[in-house]
Amino acid sequence: MRLSSFITQNLEGILVEWEAFARTQGPSATHMSSLALRDHAKLILTTIAAEIETAQTPAQQKEKSRGMAPDGRGPESAAATHGTLRQLSGFSLIQLTAEFRALRATVLRLWLPKVEAITETSTSDMVRFNEAIDQALAESIVTYSRRAAAARDTFLAILGHDLRSPLATVAMAGTYLASAPPDADKIREIGEKVQRGAASMTSMVNDLLEYARVQLDGEIPIVAKPMDLMEICQPALENARAVHPNCPFEFSATGDLRAPFDRHRMQQVLSNLLNNAAQYRDDSAAVKMTASGEADAVVVTVQNHGPLIPPEARQAIFDPMVRLAGDDGGNGRSLRSIGLGLFIAREITEGHGGTLEVQSDAGRGTVFTVRVPRRTS
Incomplete structure (x- = not known):
């Protein structure tokens, strides 16, 4: 034949x-x-x-x-x-x-x-x-x-765009403090803006370092110790509120939240998910984070309402070098993220032996679910 x-x-x-x-x-x-x-x-x-x-x-x-x-x-x-x-x-x-x-x-x-x-x-x-x-x-x-x-090329352009705004804030603060007469209220306001800008830049730099580590070594090192996830959730929420002061955040927890966690890494996961949710939400609802203890795992969800993620894109969003067609929703929103946060969050979660998944529909909005087993093999 x-x-x-x-x-x-x-x-x-x-x-x-x-x-x-x-x-x-x-x-x-x-x-x-x-x-x-x-x-x-x-x-x-x-x-x-x-x-x-x-x-x-x-x-x-x-x-x-x-x-x-x-x-x-x-x-x-x-x-x-x-x-x-x-x-x-x-x-x-x-x-x-x-x-x-x-x-x-x-x-x-x-x-x-x-x-x-x-x-x-x-x-x-x-x-x-x-x-x-x-x-x-x-x-x-x-x-x-x-x-x-x-x-x-887009990745680098967005990185430059993301860094420019907080750097401009710091530069203007320096100019004001060097030339203007002292004003306690104004200095306090400027200090808060500089803190938010510094927190935003620190987050980006940390994600870049973690991304480079994965590319060089193949994985992010995880040193997990038994602890209560509540010790991690609260600092992550505080960081997110500092970066997004105009975004309402809600948090609830139920059950036993003890499991092996790398405190710093898992806080990075939750902070990245909260920042992502705050960035892409609309004004119809707050960003909600829930933590619950199941028989064999601790589960965290982060939910927001905003532009939905189509089914065919729900894995691609975890790749920092993939930019989805039309992902800015017509409002330039994609220009505010270099896409590293979700990639880093997934790598860290998998390093804990867990999973990070996303669902997006009109009823619940977009929900990221982190599941970390109580025992790692």
Whole structure:
């Protein structure tokens, strides 16, 4: 059987294996739908099947062997779109490459038992198939890398934007104190603004340091000791109120809240979630944090009402290098966050052996749920 015919006649079986492999590719894929995991795979395969049967001159084959792809003019290919969407979904470049490696191995593994004898036609089919896979991978990598580079540039631009406001506050305070006559009330007001600006900048710098640590070492070190989570919740709330004085916060706690915690790290988790909720809330309700003790875990939720997070974006928001299309809600809101807080919060929670999940709907708003086991394995 020709390889092209085998692919078109066995699309569903190949797609099932594609989906199963894609689901193993880290946290980003865990909660993705079947449709999202199969993203453009069917069209990629049918394009590859058609490519195998397309006539090719020796000159064209030589260009391919030198890595010279078509010029890319015209409509974007399915493989190119796949690269963009995988970057938006939080896949790494290694995971993207692994998908095509697995696809190549799957198709050949399923097809070769159907080949009764190695002929010139079957050999040509395998060569053309490998060329087509390599071409599709190259197109995916190009668009993935282009989107990742744009995300990095945005990341740096937002960082500069975030730091500029509190720095301007500090600079104006210095100018006033150096030139104006003493005024106790005015000095107190300026001092409070400087404190809020310093707290905001400290939070950003801490998140940047933690992000760099993860990139270099692979994880954030956790030193957990048995303690009551109430000892952590109150300081986190105080920090959030200092940074967002105009945001109302509500807190309630029930049950036994004792578990192994790294006090500093877990406070960072709660502070990041509270700051995120305050930043993206609307004025219809307060930001609510609840802590509850369950039989085998301590659970914290942080809830706000505001722009909803679409289902397909609920994992991507934990990736600092992913900026969602239209995520500013038309009001520039995304320009107030560099996206590190949620990434750091998830890394720390997982370091405690726990989970951080998000749900977002019209009824409850957006709810982040931290679950930390009472005993870590």
